[in-house]
Amino acid sequence: MSNLPLARFTVERVAELRSNPDWFEKAWNSDSTRVLILHELKIPVSNELSIIWVKPGAISLSLDEAKSCALLLGADSDHTYLALMHETVALDDVTFTSLRGVGAQLSATDVGLATAATALATWHAGHQFCPGCGNATTVTMAGWSRYCAIHETEHYPRTEPAMIVAVEDLNGRILLGRRKEWPEGWLSTLAGFVEAGESCEAAVIREVYEESGIHVDLKSLQYMGSQPWPFPASLMLAYRAVATSTEVSLLDDEMTEVRWFTRDELKTACLAKTLSLPSPVSIAFRLIQHWYGEEIPMTWCRN
Numbered sequence: 037m038s039n040l041p042l043a044r045f046t047v048e049r050v051a052e053l054r055s056n057p058d059w060f061e062k063a064w065n066s067d068s069t070r071v072l073i074l075h076e077l078k079i080p081v082s083n084e085l086s087i088i089w090v091k092p093g094a095i096s097l098s099l100d101e102a103k104s105c106a107l108l109l110g111a112d113s114d115h116t117y118l119a120l121m122h123e124t125v126a127l128d129d130v131t132f133t134s135l136r137g138v139g140a141q142l143s144a145t146d147v148g149l150a151t152a153a154t155a156l157a158t159w160h161a162g163h164q165f166c167p168g169c170g171n172a173t174t175v176t177m178a179g180w181s182r183y184c185a186i187h188e189t190e191h192y193p194r195t196e197p198a199m200i201v202a203v204e205d206l207n208g209r210i211l212l213g214r215r216k217e218w219p220e221g222w223l224s225t226l227a228g229f230v231e232a233g234e235s236c237e238a239a240v241i242r243e244v245y246e247e248s249g250i251h252v253d254l255k256s257l258q259y260m261g262s263q264p265w266p267f268p269a270s271l272m273l274a275y276r277a278v279a280t281s282t283e284v285s286l287l288d289d290e291m292t293e294v295r296w297f298t299r300d301e302l303k304t305a306c307l308a309k310t311l312s313l314p315s316p317v318s319i320a321f322r323l324i325q326h327w328y329g330e331e332i333p334m335t336w337c338r339n
């Protein structure tokens with residue numbers, strides 16, 4: 037599966053600039069720099085569904101204030117792109133939206149930069165202190181690490197791998213489930229975090245069994261693609277798999293309902309509004325659409 041909404045990117049991350057002590061001053065003083073101002077981890081989006089980028093000159097922060105909360109997202113031949121994690125910088129008459137809500141509609145350039153900004157800013161918000169000594173850490177490497185002066189150690193953003201899988205039976209039906217916190221009618225492909233010391237493939241086998249009682253054939257696993265899911269820190273790794281059993285039994289209390297669907301059953305349930313599919317921004321939607329074999333109408337999906 038290519039072109040997954042949040043996996044799109046066009047701008048180089050220019051990692052070589054992160055350790056350059058002059059990068060920020062140069063970027064902040066340049067008329068071609070564009071800044072994404074984050075507010076409560078949300079992004080400023082116009083009515084036309086593009087990011088509202090501002091020039092550094094329009095932002096009332098001193099160089100030092102701006103540098104302490106700046107993230108270097110990337111650069112292309114036209115612009116250097118920054119994000120600012122500063123809750124006091126105001127943008128008049130601007131709507132701040134979650135990436136989750138608009139990610140599928142943004143351009144590839146905007147979504148790649150916004151996904152990096154959201155992932156980084158979310159990590160910074162939750163990792164202000166050193167896990168070793170509790171000392172407050174500071175932003176370094178142009179926003180790509182934090183430094184503990186007591187330990188003299190760098191701390192890097194963590195990404196948590198999670199697997200998601202379209203399980204099919206030998207008759208081509210797909211297995212969908214509803215988590216206990218979801219409203220009735222919301223179903224999706226099974227998913228779960230890869231545990232410590234576990235391979236992603238082992239996590240697929242384990243999670244499918246825990247959530248549905250269904251056994252999956254390890255040899256049938258087919259890797260389908262990945263996309264970042266920074267809500268807060270996941271990387272979704274998608275698979276297809278074939279089940280070797282069909283009888284569902286709910287072994288843990290994560291799911292309230294797991295069942296098989298034929299394509300006709302899925303269509304009928306969606307048209308009757310008794311089934312609501314995942315948002316088009318999710319990799320789950322793409323897995324279901326891939327299985328379905330044709331474009332799924334947006335009206336079958338939740339937002």
Ligand SMILES: [Zn+2]
Pocket residue numbers: 166167168169170171184185186187188
């Ligand atoms: Zn420390």
